[in-house]
Amino acid sequence: xxxxxxxxxxxxxxxxxxxxxxxxxxxxxxxxxTITFSSIPSTFKHLQIRGMVTPSIASYLNLTINGxxxxxxxxxxxxxxxxxxxxxxxxxxxxxxYLLGFFSTLSTTQPNVFITDILDYTSTTKNKTLxxxxxxxxxxxxxxxxxxxxxxxxxxxxxxxxxxDSGNFTTAARFALYGxxxx
Amino acid sequence: xxxxxxxxxxxxxxxxGVNSYSFTSISGSYTDLRLVIQAVTSTGGSGVTxxxxxxxxxxxxxxxxxxxxxxxxxxxxxxxDRWYLSGxxxxxxxxxxxxxxxxxxxxxxxxxxxxxxxxxxxKNGSGKVSRRVALWRNTSAIxxxxxxxxxxxxxxxxxxYGIKAA
Numbered sequence: 001x002x003x004x005x006x007x008x009x010x011x012x013x014x015x016x017x018x019x020x021x022x023x024x025x026x027x028x029x030x031x032x033x034t035i036t037f038s039s040i041p042s043t044f045k046h047l048q049i050r051g052m053v054t055p056s057i058a059s060y061l062n063l064t065i066n067g068x069x070x071x072x073x074x075x076x077x078x079x080x081x082x083x084x085x086x087x088x089x090x091x092x093x094x095x096x097x098y099l100l101g102f103f104s105t106l107s108t109t110q111p112n113v114f115i116t117d118i119l120d121y122t123s124t125t126k127n128k129t130l131x132x133x134x135x136x137x138x139x140x141x142x143x144x145x146x147x148x149x150x151x152x153x154x155x156x157x158x159x160x161x162x163x164x165d166s167g168n169f170t171t172a173a174r175f176a177l178y179g180x181x182x183x
Numbered sequence: 184x185x186x187x188x189x190x191x192x193x194x195x196x197x198x199x200g201v202n203s204y205s206f207t208s209i210s211g212s213y214t215d216l217r218l219v220i221q222a223v224t225s226t227g228g229s230g231v232t233x234x235x236x237x238x239x240x241x242x243x244x245x246x247x248x249x250x251x252x253x254x255x256x257x258x259x260x261x262x263x264d265r266w267y268l269s270g271x272x273x274x275x276x277x278x279x280x281x282x283x284x285x286x287x288x289x290x291x292x293x294x295x296x297x298x299x300x301x302x303x304x305x306k307n308g309s310g311k312v313s314r315r316v317a318l319w320r321n322t323s324a325i326x327x328x329x330x331x332x333x334x335x336x337x338x339x340x341x342x343x344y345g346i347k348a349a
Binding site: 021025051054079081113138141144174 | 189190214215244245246247248250255256257258259261262286288289292293294295296297298299301314315316317318320346347348349
């Protein structure tokens with residue numbers, strides 16, 4: 001096998017992409033099934049949340065915005081589990097939107113991961129649309145999700161909560177909120 | 184709150200005339216890694232795969248969701264020796280560029296490693312779009328990534344990014 005080696009890589013290499021900034025992080029405590037990013041600054045155009053979730057018990061991963069429940073969320077998703085036909089699923093007028101756990105509950109043994117983008121989150125004239133890419137693989141089982149969510153509110157997004165329907169995030173769970181600037 | 188720029192290119196390579204290339208000595212100073220590959224090969228139907236830390240054991244698995252313009256399906260592999268970027272049911276990489284994006288979450292953490300893979304391969308009348316989640320059952324930090332193709336790389340560019348958290 002012929003190889004081309006890219007050597008000498010360090011963490012400080014290269015120019016920074018200054019339009020993508022870390023806002024805040026959170027970790028699981030082992031005693032709570034919810035984490036909240038609050039007081040989100042309005043100085044960005046879009047938000048991205050990246051997370052690795054390890055629940056204490058089999059559960060589902062959800063997201064709410066600004067502490068709002070009611071019937072403010074809808075979700076559409078393409079879901080695969082590696083065996084059954086691809087499932088297209090939708091939920092309307094929900095009290096939360098779901099990020100992962102459509103075919104089955106989250107894995108309690110392997111990392112469940114997600115990347116969620118919230119577009120134009122400071123708008124006060126438009127409802128908010130989210131897109132999510134999430135999944136877990138457990139070497140013989142798994143779930144892959146391409147999801148779209150709608151938050152029926154024209155208020156700017158100032159807080160985001162990520163939660164489990166039941167159980168707690170273990171201390172291995174990691175969440176990071178990023179802001180994406182426009183020119 | 185904001186901690187400044189957090190999405191940094193670590194290294195870029197434009198390999199030519201080879202069938203593997205590596206990113207080595209990856210530091211642990213980021214939270215996640217993102218590998219972006221525009222893959223082109225000189226021989227048709229080539230697969231693109233990755234291994235971490237030179238691990239050739241059967242510690243890799245993945246679950247995918249894909250469509251080829253006619254049908255959609257979901258497949259998986261288990262106890263395999265690599266992640267497949269070009270598909271569990273492979274869509275070969277040819278002289279038409281294919282785009283692969285691999286997000287590796289908590290790559291330096293002490294859990295097993297899970298990644299999200301995006302594959303975009305359109306060939307004007309054929310092709311495939313895929314999303315997949317992949318597991319590497321190893322709790323070691325990822326310090327090297329080797330990309331393999333079954334054909335000779337010609338015109339490929341690959342960039343590894345690091346994403347920091349506050």
